[in-house]
Every structure is written in C-alpha cells, then in structure tokens.
Amino acid sequence: MKLRQWAADLALGVRFTLTGGREGWTRALLTAVGVGLGVALLLLTTALPTALDARHRREVARTDITYMANDLARGKDTLVVANVDTDFRDSSIRGRAMEVEGPEAPLPPGVAKFPAKGEMVVSPALRKLLESDEGALLRERLPDRIVGTIGESGLIGSQELAYVRGATGLAQEIDGGRITRIDRFGDAGASTERSDPVLLLLILVVFVVLLMPVTVFIAAAVRFGGERRDRRLAALRLVGSDSRMTRRIAAGEALAGAVLGLLLGAVFFLIGRQLAGHAEVFDISVFPSYLNPSPLLALAVAVAVPATAVLVTLFALRGVAIEPLGVVRTARPARRRLWWRLLLPLGGLGLLFPMIGYGRDNGEFNQFMVTGGVVLLLVGVTALLPWIVETVVARLGAGPVSWQLAVRRLQLSSGSAARMVNGIAVAVxxxxxxxxxxAGVDSFYTKSTGRDPSLAQMEVTVRDSAALDGARQKFRDTPGVDAAVALSEGYAGDKAVxxxxxxxxxxxxxxxxxxxxRLPSCRDGDVFVVRGAQYDGQLDVMELARRTPAMYLDPSFSEGDEGREIAWPVPAGIKEAMPKSGLLMGIDRGGFLITPKAAPKALEPGLTGHLYLKLDESVPDVRDRARNTAMVVGPLSRPAVWAATERTDRFDAIRTGLFVGAACVLGLIGASLLVSQLEQLRERRKLLSALVAFGTRRRTLSLxxxxxxxxxxxxxxxxxxxxGMTLGVVLLKMTSTPVHVDWAGIGAMTGIGAGVVLLVTLLSLPPLLRLMRPEGLRTE
Structure with missing residues (x-):
C-alpha cells in the first residue's frame, strides 16, 4: 500500500511537470539539458574502456614487425614488410613498404589489393592532407600514385595518418628489425607486461577525478528552479496534501526532468559519438563504432540518474517547511553544521592512509580503498563549500551598491551559489x-636518451654506407641544414664466430x-684506438689491438650462422685517442676510429652510415625538408629528431587520456555553469525588473x-x-615519491578554473541585459 502511494505521488509529480504549462516545461527543459549533458559525458566515459580496447585490438591485428628473430623462408604465402614510418611537422605517419613474394601473401587489414611499386594506398586523413595545400611538402616525400584507401579495419583511429606502398628488393635487406618476412598479420604471441601498480593507480585516480565533477553537476541540475517549485508545492499544501506527499510530488517532478535528461543525454551521446569520428584531441582519434558503452555500465547510468534525482530532491527538502501559505525559507535558516561535513574528507584520508609507503614493490593498490578514499575527499569539497560560503558571506558588509546587492543575495541563498561552483571546485x-x-612520478617514467640536442638536432641512418658521402652532400644542399657530420659505424669482434x-x-x-x-694530429690514413671510454667498460682496446691480428665486422654469435663476417686486419702504428665528453652519441665513443684511406672497401657491407645534422630552426619546416632529403637518399633511410629525454609509452598514453578527458569535462562544466546561471537569472527576472523600474542602473546590476x-x-x-594539495601529498606518499609542490602548475589549474567561470559569466551578460526591463513585471 505504501509503495503504491509512493508510485502515485511520483506519477502526480511527473504529470504536473508535463502538463504544468510553460513554467513547468521550462524548468523541465533546463533540468533535462543539464542532466543530458552529464549523462552524455558519462556514457562517453563508460565507452572509453571499450574504445581503448578496440584500438588495441586493431593495432594487434595489423602487427607485422615484432623485432624478433626472423628465420621464415620465402614461400607462396610470404610477404616482406619494411617499416617506413615518418613524421610531418608534429604528426606521426605510419608507413609500410611491402614486397609480395607469392600469390597467397596475406593482405594487410583494410587493404583490398597490394599496391605495385610506385603506388600506394593511404588513410582518408592522409589523402586529405596530401591533396591540400598544407601537405605540399609532404607530397614531395610521398610521390607515389594513390590507388586506394585503407579501410577502417586497418586503422586505429579516424584521423590516423597511414600509408602502404609497393616496393621491390626488400628481401635482400631483411634484418629482423625494420625489415622482416611474414606469412600473416597479427601478433598471436602478444603478451601483457607486468602491471605497474603506480600506473594502475594513475588510471584509477584519473577516472574518478574526471567522473566526479559530472556526477556533482547532475546532482545540481535536478534542483534547477527550486524556489519556484517550492511555491507550487505550497499551493498543493493549501488544497490538502500533507508534507510527505508534497515532497514525493516534488521528487516526481525531478524524476520527470531526469528521465527527459536521460533521453536528451542519449541524443547528445549519439551526436557526440558521430562528431568523435571527425575529431582528434592530443593526437588521439577514434571511430564512432569504438564508442559503444558496456551494456551493464549504460544500465547503471540509466538507473542511477533517476534515483539520484529523487534522492537529491528529498534530501534538499529535508530542512524546508512547506506550508499552505508559503515556504518557510525567507526566515533566517538554521546554521549549517560542520562536524558531519568534516567526516567525509577524514573518512577518505582514513581509507588512503593504510596504503602510504606502498610504492610499486608491494603489489597493486586496493582499488576499492583508492576509489572510496578519492571519492570521499572530493565529495568533501561539495559538503564543505556551502558551509564556507555561508560562514564567509555572513560576515561581509559595507561596500558599493552592486557589492551590497550581491552580498545580500548570497546571504539569502548561499546554497544555490555554492551548488553552482561545486563542479568546478571538484574538478580543480x-x-x-x-x-x-x-609531476612526482614523472622521473620514474622519463629516461635520458643519451643525446645532446645542442650538438645535433637530427640523425639520419643510411643503410648503404657506400652512399654516405653523396647523402652528406645532399643534406648540405638542403635549406636549413647548417652542417652534416658523416660517420659509418659497426661492431667488431675478436673472432669470426x-x-x-x-x-x-x-x-x-x-x-x-x-x-x-679527442685526437692527436690526424690525417687521412690514420687509425686510432680510444682507451678508457665508457662505451667499452673494462675492455682495454689498445691491448686487444696488440694481441689480435684481425677483427671481424658483423661476427656470428651462434654456430650455423656464419658467412656474414668481414675480416679487418688490425694495422700497425695505431694512434691512441682519448674519450670526449659532450658527444654526438651521448656516451663517449670507444673502440677503433678509422679514417677513409685506412678503411678497405670490404668493410662497407658491415657498416651502417649515420648523418648527424645541425639545423637552423629559424628556417620554416626545416625538419620536414631534411626528411624529404632522407627519402631522396634512400626510401629505407631513417631520420630521427633528437630529444634529451623520452617517456614510457604507457605513461604518455595515460597523460594523453587525462588531457582528452579534462578537455571534455571542462567543456561540460562550462556548459553546465552557463545553464545554471541562466536558470538563476530566469528565477530573478521579476526582481531584476523591479530594481530597474525603481531606477537601479543596469551597470550596477551587472556588477x-x-x-x-x-x-x-x-x-x-x-x-x-x-x-587538491592534501590528496596530492597522500597519493605521492602512497607511491613512495618525494613530495614536491609545483606552485606554477597549481596556479595554472586554478587559473583555468577561474577562466572558465569568468567566460561563462560574460556569456550570461547579454541574457541578463534582456531580463532587466520593466516589462518583466507584467503578469496575468
């Protein structure tokens, strides 16, 4: 019977919303838009794991080069693949050159037919770039005729830049690294690396931090139009409903708005899903088909949002006395209690405290304790902020008229003001x-490359060392290349096998x-030995040269693999050189140093050419000009931009995911704040019109x-x-990382939050000016 009464009261509230005229529809629409924005982002977030898994499966399915030993013999089902990746400005381009060896060679995913030599198939995004004026420089590097498009199954994202070109002569270049022979695509032996507890903690905290502002906003959105709603509820009390029934009817109104919000959220999600297929954020793009929320998670959202609407409404009305002649809210409200609000962050710290000092050596962090602790700390912001706002504004006083109007309004409705900024406070x-x-764990996942970008900005690997001199001249003729240092390098052993x-x-x-x-006098024909180099460790290379009649380039490290070794008789009269710091290779070079006249032609097949380029960065697109020259030198030459450090791929992926998610959440917060601001202005329309009618300047009201x-x-x-700093310190202690406060970063985060609010406030000024008209006092 009680359940039936609840259902009837909720249904009556829904009916009032749907048949309550323009006022009811306006409030329901505002609530629905606010809830819909939150639901759309929740659905997109629940689809994120599916999207990441889809990208990973696509990447595994098209795997061709695994950098493993390759002893596959040529056959009717084999294919030689070369990695010819390149870069254009700040974008990476996946490239593969393929030589078909048999009629049953496997087609790469997304490719309908193998391109012949001089032809290539490209991704839609790369085709668009090559056909645009912006891609003119890249077109010089990829001059092959485009004969097809790579399908979705061969790409990990809609905006991925990728191409497959036809080639010949690759079989003679197989090295088991960049060039290999395969008979299928896909890495069946792909294994998952051991989970890093700190990275798992990062992922967990990122998800919680991104979802909390969305949840907070949904809870605030169901309370839009609260003051007008309460006046309607007073009328219900006048016709005979008791206080409990009135609250259930109010919950029914919120339920109607929440359900409409679910429908709008589904529409927003579908629109966003399609738009995602045309967007790229921080070099990450997806196909719409990736964004399929887990049915269980989508069901959880569908149930949780209406339930939250009902519970939040009942909770909000717990301290409001709705009587037949009005709402007792204009009287001085009871002071908010602080003690229970402090329990939330303290409870969060209590859940996180046992894991302090855990580090990465004691297994994975307890996911439930981490989630619960972070959630309680962030919910503590929403609980403490209304008390802080109430306490502070109660003590504010004299000032200009605009200040007094603002302070008095905040003193009357500090809760509404706090709700409006709860989301941004939680996000910040x-x-x-x-x-x-x-920032604290960055050093664990960032390592030195051993390169000094002040000495050279690019390195180009030339497989044919005999062509090194010609290649060096081509680079010297390239605009923006100030110098090109050419060295041929190889490894020599004291025995052939x-x-x-x-x-x-x-x-x-x-x-x-x-x-x-550091060389003594040097002339062509000299040979040097570098003693005491870091590269050689404890090896005394001069002693090795005295006792070894010949060194062998490209020695075989196992029986049965002989045949590639090149003997180099160690000459007499070798000079001694000293290691040099600040080197091109980052580590002091050891071993034998040979001038061209002292290097027999027979050594060339065992050497790999390297060109170290010094660039004039003021020349536009100088790096891409150098890459174009590298393609002219040889399709398999490999240009690389030097950097002093590099990050772990997984750590970088998590950072990128955070930036993408943060961009979406900031967009939602901005939209939600604008909706909330417009709703509050709408409720104060008559008040604003009355103030203007009595002579208050619009400038004063705007201020x-x-x-x-x-x-x-x-x-x-x-x-x-x-x-945020408290939570940050605790998380750093959990990962056994020294605590360091990056005040510049904190200032940037705070400034971004304040900037979003300022932008929303400025956008709300035009509607405010329209509302400040005496005509707003009209009523029927």
Missing amino acids: AGAIALQMLF DPDEGTSLTVGECAALREVA SVLWQTAVPIALGLLLAVVV
Whole structure:
C-alpha cells in the first residue's frame, strides 16, 4: 500500500511537470539539458574502456614487425614488410613498404589489393592532407600514385595518418628489425607486461577525478528552479496534501526532468559519438563504432540518474517547511553544521592512509580503498563549500551598491551559489592532485636518451654506407641544414664466430672523428684506438689491438650462422685517442676510429652510415625538408629528431587520456555553469525588473551578478587548492615519491578554473541585459 502511494505521488509529480504549462516545461527543459549533458559525458566515459580496447585490438591485428628473430623462408604465402614510418611537422605517419613474394601473401587489414611499386594506398586523413595545400611538402616525400584507401579495419583511429606502398628488393635487406618476412598479420604471441601498480593507480585516480565533477553537476541540475517549485508545492499544501506527499510530488517532478535528461543525454551521446569520428584531441582519434558503452555500465547510468534525482530532491527538502501559505525559507535558516561535513574528507584520508609507503614493490593498490578514499575527499569539497560560503558571506558588509546587492543575495541563498561552483571546485581539486602525482612520478617514467640536442638536432641512418658521402652532400644542399657530420659505424669482434670480446668500429674524416673523441694530429690514413671510454667498460682496446691480428665486422654469435663476417686486419702504428665528453652519441665513443684511406672497401657491407645534422630552426619546416632529403637518399633511410629525454609509452598514453578527458569535462562544466546561471537569472527576472523600474542602473546590476559569481568561486577555488594539495601529498606518499609542490602548475589549474567561470559569466551578460526591463513585471 505504501509503495503504491509512493508510485502515485511520483506519477502526480511527473504529470504536473508535463502538463504544468510553460513554467513547468521550462524548468523541465533546463533540468533535462543539464542532466543530458552529464549523462552524455558519462556514457562517453563508460565507452572509453571499450574504445581503448578496440584500438588495441586493431593495432594487434595489423602487427607485422615484432623485432624478433626472423628465420621464415620465402614461400607462396610470404610477404616482406619494411617499416617506413615518418613524421610531418608534429604528426606521426605510419608507413609500410611491402614486397609480395607469392600469390597467397596475406593482405594487410583494410587493404583490398597490394599496391605495385610506385603506388600506394593511404588513410582518408592522409589523402586529405596530401591533396591540400598544407601537405605540399609532404607530397614531395610521398610521390607515389594513390590507388586506394585503407579501410577502417586497418586503422586505429579516424584521423590516423597511414600509408602502404609497393616496393621491390626488400628481401635482400631483411634484418629482423625494420625489415622482416611474414606469412600473416597479427601478433598471436602478444603478451601483457607486468602491471605497474603506480600506473594502475594513475588510471584509477584519473577516472574518478574526471567522473566526479559530472556526477556533482547532475546532482545540481535536478534542483534547477527550486524556489519556484517550492511555491507550487505550497499551493498543493493549501488544497490538502500533507508534507510527505508534497515532497514525493516534488521528487516526481525531478524524476520527470531526469528521465527527459536521460533521453536528451542519449541524443547528445549519439551526436557526440558521430562528431568523435571527425575529431582528434592530443593526437588521439577514434571511430564512432569504438564508442559503444558496456551494456551493464549504460544500465547503471540509466538507473542511477533517476534515483539520484529523487534522492537529491528529498534530501534538499529535508530542512524546508512547506506550508499552505508559503515556504518557510525567507526566515533566517538554521546554521549549517560542520562536524558531519568534516567526516567525509577524514573518512577518505582514513581509507588512503593504510596504503602510504606502498610504492610499486608491494603489489597493486586496493582499488576499492583508492576509489572510496578519492571519492570521499572530493565529495568533501561539495559538503564543505556551502558551509564556507555561508560562514564567509555572513560576515561581509559595507561596500558599493552592486557589492551590497550581491552580498545580500548570497546571504539569502548561499546554497544555490555554492551548488553552482561545486563542479568546478571538484574538478580543480582533482586536477591539482593529479598534476602533483604526475609531476612526482614523472622521473620514474622519463629516461635520458643519451643525446645532446645542442650538438645535433637530427640523425639520419643510411643503410648503404657506400652512399654516405653523396647523402652528406645532399643534406648540405638542403635549406636549413647548417652542417652534416658523416660517420659509418659497426661492431667488431675478436673472432669470426662467437667472439669473446668486441668493440665499436667507426669510419669517418678527421673533422667528423673529432666530434666523437679527442685526437692527436690526424690525417687521412690514420687509425686510432680510444682507451678508457665508457662505451667499452673494462675492455682495454689498445691491448686487444696488440694481441689480435684481425677483427671481424658483423661476427656470428651462434654456430650455423656464419658467412656474414668481414675480416679487418688490425694495422700497425695505431694512434691512441682519448674519450670526449659532450658527444654526438651521448656516451663517449670507444673502440677503433678509422679514417677513409685506412678503411678497405670490404668493410662497407658491415657498416651502417649515420648523418648527424645541425639545423637552423629559424628556417620554416626545416625538419620536414631534411626528411624529404632522407627519402631522396634512400626510401629505407631513417631520420630521427633528437630529444634529451623520452617517456614510457604507457605513461604518455595515460597523460594523453587525462588531457582528452579534462578537455571534455571542462567543456561540460562550462556548459553546465552557463545553464545554471541562466536558470538563476530566469528565477530573478521579476526582481531584476523591479530594481530597474525603481531606477537601479543596469551597470550596477551587472556588477552585482559578477560579484555573486566571484565570491563563491574564489572560496571554492581556495578550498579546491587545500583539498587538491592534501590528496596530492597522500597519493605521492602512497607511491613512495618525494613530495614536491609545483606552485606554477597549481596556479595554472586554478587559473583555468577561474577562466572558465569568468567566460561563462560574460556569456550570461547579454541574457541578463534582456531580463532587466520593466516589462518583466507584467503578469496575468
């Protein structure tokens, strides 16, 4: 019977919403738009794991080069594949050159027919780039005729730049690394690496931090139009409903708005799903087919949102006395209690505290405790902010008229002001904590490349060392290339098969060799030995040269693999050189250094050419010009841009995911704040019109609206900094990382939050000016 009464009251509330005229529809629409925005982002977020899994499966399915030993013999079902990846400005381009060896050679995913030599198939995004004026420089590097398009099954994202070109002569270049022979695509032996507890913690915290502002906003959206709703509920009390029935009817109205919000959210999600197929954020793109939320998670959203609407409404009305003659809200409300609000963040710290000092060596962090702790800390922001706003504004007083209007309004409805900025405060608190955590653990996932970009900005590998001199001249003729240092490098052992000792062997002109070691007098025909180099460790290369009549380039490390070794008789009269710091290779070069006249032609097949380029960065697109020259030198030459450090791929992927998610959440927060601001202005339309009718200047009213936004957001951001830093310190302690506060990063996060609020406030000024008209006092 009680359940039936509940259902009847909720249904009556829904009916009032749907048949309540323009007023009811306006409130329902505002609630639905707010809830719909949150639901759309929740659905997109629940689809994110599916999208990442789809990208991974696509990447595994098209795997061709695994950098494993390759002993596959040529057959009717084999294919030789070469990695010819390249870059264009800041974008990476996946490239493959393929030589078909048999009629049953496997087609790469997404490719309908193998391109012949001089032909290529490209992704839709790359075709668009090549056909645009922006891609003119890239077209010089990829001059092959486009004969097809790579289908969706061969790409990991809609905006991925990729191509497959036909080639010949690759079989002679197979090295088991960049060039290999395959008989199928896909890496069946792909294994998952051991989970890193810190990375798993990062992923978990990122998801919680991104979802919390969305949840907070949905909870706030169902309370839009609260003051007008309460006046309608007073009328219901006048016709005979009791207080409990009135609250259930109010919950029914919120339920109607939430259900409409679910429908709008589904529409927004479908629109966003299609738009995602045309967007790229931080070099990440997806296909719409990737964004399929898990049915279980989608069902959870569908149930949780209406339930939240009902519970939040009942909770909000717990302290409001709705009587037949009005709502007892204009009287001085009871002071908010602080004690239970403090329990939330303290409970969160209590859940996280046992994992302090856990580090990465004690297994994975307890996911439930981490999630619960972070959620309680961030929910603590939403619980503490109304108390802080109420306490502070109660003590604010004299000032200009605009200030007094704003303060009085905040004193009458501090709860509404706090709700409006709750979402941004939670987002900033979470962002500060994550920024501290990422900055703290960055050094664990960032390693030195051993290269010094001040000495050279690019390195080009030329497989045919005999062509090195010609290649060097081509680069010197390239606009923006100031210098090109050419060195041929290889590895030499003391025996042809299974050598006991070995070292590097470098061939170059005197000027080039001086870039890698400190030489005495040098002229063409000299040979040097570098003693005490870091590269050689404990090996005494001079002693090795005295006792070894010949060194063997490209020695075989196992029986049965002989035949590639090249003997180099160690000459007499070798000079001694010293290691040099600040080197092109980052590590002091050891081994033998040989000038061109002292290097027999027979050594060339065992050497790989390297060109170290010094660039004039002021020349537009100088790096792409150098890449174009590298393609002219040889399709398999490999240009690489030098950087002092590099990050772990998984860590970089998590950072990118955070940036993408943060961009979406900031967009939602901005939209939600705008909807909330417009709703509040709509409720105050008659008040604003009355003030204007009595002679209040529009400028004064506009400034009062700005103050009403500025005071709560300042308090909210201050609380966010305190909570965010607290959470950040705890997370760093959990990962056994030294605590360091990046004040610049915290300032940036806080400034972004304040900037979003300022932008929303400025966008709300035109509607405010339209509402400030005496005609707004008209009524029927």
